[in-house]
Every structure is written in C-alpha cells, then in structure tokens.
Amino acid sequence: MIVKYNKGHRDQVSVQISPQHSLPSVNHSQSLVCQGATTGLPVVWNKNGQEVRPRVGISLQEYNTTLHFDSLVPSDAGFYQCTATVPTLEKTTVYSRGYLLSFDPWNVSISGPDSIFERRETTFTCLTSCTVNVDCTVSWQFRSGFPTGLYLSINRNVLKWTPSIPGTFQNITCVAENKAAGRTxxxxxxxKVVGYVLSGSETMQRSGLFSVILGLGLFLLNS
Structure with missing residues (x-):
C-alpha cells in the first residue's frame, strides 16, 4: 500500500530546498523556499511544530518566502513547514508539505526470516530510522513479480504473506520516501519458500488416519 499526500490546498504550497537537489551539510549555507506562496501575503515558518524566528545565522528573505541558513549546525535538523495565504476569495491560510532537514542517511531494514514454509503465514516488518507518516512514507514493492500464495496483507510497514509454491524465491523491497524533500x-x-514439514504429532495423526482407512478398505473387501 502506497501512502499518498492528500489533494487540495496542501498540494499548492511546498517546502523545497535551494539550490534544488542539494544535500544539506554542516557548516554550509542553505535555503528553504516556501514554493507556491504569494509574495506580499503572510508566510510563517515552523520547525517541528514550533514557529521559527530570525536569529543569528538564520534569516527570512524574499518577504518571508525563503528561510536562509548562513552556516548549518546539527541543531538545525528538523521537519520544516511554511504557513502561507492562498489568494482565493477568502484568502485561505494553508500548511505546506514539509521538508525534513537532516544530515544523516535513513536506515531501512526488513525483519523476518530468509526461509519460510508454504501454507504458513509469515510476518515481515519494514524498520526505518525516519518517522513513518511524519518524516517519510513506507511502501512495499515486488520487482521480481507479485508474491503468489494463499494470503497477502499489507498494513503500512507490516507485510503478512502465506506462500503456496515451495522451491520458489521472492524479492521483497521496502521503500521509505519523502517526495517533498526528494529523499528515499x-x-x-x-x-525462499520451502516445503511444509510435518511435525511429529501431525505425522502420527496422519499415520493413524491411514491405518483406519486401510482397515476399513480391507473389511469392505472381505465382507
């Protein structure tokens, strides 16, 4: 399941890094632009839900549409949004898509076994260092083909699968992404899907059932 941004006013305004496609680096200058904001109308910046005000090293430029850092420091990392006024008849105030300013790469891994049994449900979990649905969204991809089996369930970062064909291999990919920030x-x-192995009790049960069936068959033949 791929989580998408809601449509509407939120898509009209977004926070983008400047220069585009640049990577934030400590001790380097950087700017964030409130893309879509109208010059001359109110713009307010927030970091992790708290308003950002000018201070030494941080300034608001271009009628507050640009948040500029003279020299980034580790404490500047965070989730930035701008609140802008859309020039409709009501001059609606909207929140932008956010931008995660970070200096560390995201860590993504998938928990779960490398070998699973046919007809047995197995759970895989996508583990990320980013906060799901805040810093990033999570999606599952199957680039070698869709999994075949009796059951498949995807709920955000949790995948449950019951395969049905032993001897096959399946690639499962988890993707963490922030489209607005251009990060992924x-x-x-x-x-690997392996054949179902009977437990000792199951073997005894089947052996007993076979004996009953065989005995019944012999009785019918001799009667």
Missing amino acids: AEATKMV
Missing part, C-alpha cells in the same frame, strides 16, 4: 532509502530481502 530502501532495503530488499530475498525469501
């Missing part, structure tokens, strides 16, 4: 990271796990 992923992990892939190769899973």
